Amino acid sequence: MSTPIDTADEVLSGEAVAIDIQPLGFFMRTLGALIDMALSWALFLLFLWLRTWLLVTGIVTGAIDGIMNVLAIVVCFVVVPIVMELALRGRSLGKLAVGGRIVRLDGGATGFRHAFIRALIGVLETYMTFGAIALLSGAFTARSQRLGDLVAGTYSQRVRTPKLIPLVAVMPPALAGWAQIADAARMPDRLARRITQFLQHAERMSPSARARIAHELVAETAEYVSPQPAAHPEQLLIAITVLRRERERRALAIADARAEKLSGRHVGV
Template identity: 65%
Template sequence: MSDASASNAVGAAHSIAALDSDDEVLSGEAVAIEVQPVGLFFRTLGALIDAVLSWAVFLGYIAVRYWMLGAFGDHALDGILSVLALVTAFVIVPCTIETLTHGRSLGKLAVGGRIVRIDGGAAGFRHALIRSLIGVFETYLTFGAVAFLTAAFTARSQRLGDLVAGTYSQKVRTPRLAARVLMMPQGLESWAAIADVARMPDRLARRISQYLDSSPQLLPAARARIAHELLTEASAYISPLPAAPPEAVLVAATVLRRERERRALALADARVQRLSGVDVGV
């Protein structure tokens, strides 16, 4: 395995072992929701696409300006159109697009991003206006240097306009993961008949599922270490704890929890159907 692959595997391992608080927002029910910001490279690519669009609008206004000067010969109109072209191309157009599309733009559509508030809510006109006004300075007057340096040293690749407006670019297009069907490991069927995993927190169960989905891509040492750490944390909610390899225990607990939740939902559906039938009969 190459050094790059090893580095990616270790990075994935760390992301599974502990969820970074910078990549979470709290919902109205105080539930932590994991989100993923757009990386620096894709933010830069999206900004370049948006900049090309703004420059195209500006050049279009320049063409209209020269046509009007040639048609009317009013040089007093030249200054008005110049200011109007700058404001429209670099402030009004980006602000309007982000407001109407709720944080999207041509560049963000291309890279799969969307501007949202820090708390995960939808960005509005005020946020788009602040980003557009500051964007004139950090993106165009400094040739993107301020925006790039600010994004490079912030956890969510936020540029200066994002920091002032309280926004960041959230990734809304994620690659599809191949479905992996987990089966009860051999030798643990009798344990599953008497085991209790109902007290396991949903957050821990989600981390275990994430590990099991990505474990084939991890380095063997990292895979074994994370499995041991997760089992150590989950052992307080697994009773009795079977004598099996850590990853096998995690698979068994996940399968058992999934089957019992599915059975509970099926019983609830059957009860609703039975009660509905009685009501209809009456």
């Protein structure tokens, strides 16, 4: 389970790696909101046409016309946004189009309470003011949060990210000589996995979180890696990763060679 850390846009993963969580930009969020507004207005206009047809045909009398209008407003502008957000797990038609999703401030999934607050306040800031309040609020908040988000404790997270290129670690030239005499065989596999995950996510972290996590991981390796060279923490972590990888490859090659030799002796006998 992810737990929040001090930096506002970071989440600490189960492997103690701070991952930068990126909110959806103001322009993309506005575009998504316009799509959602168009859907709600289209449903409302459809209801008005249906109501007119029912009145003309005499199926519905004028006595309940007002009730139907109120019901239409509630359904189109409150109920539909809530149902869509719950059914699509924080997304809507507009958010699907722009690649966003509503999440809590700690990055967790939202629930009915969040969707209800956002939809209820959205009637005021989005529909009654034609989006003016939402635009002002989004323009002056770091995560482009509208008023409903500020009250509900949510924001729109970007879920479409560029495809990551698999990291292939290469021994830093400055540590090539150190690698000839270094010993990292005693390092626990769990620590090695944390280092690998850190290197994979390093480019997506904020500089402060990146430097802090690198120093912490290097400090943890001091007990298992010797000698400890005077090198940049991130460069040392790369060197340790490459060192373990190459020695594991050599160990597997030796094991395969021994297995083939034993197999050959067995056949000869």
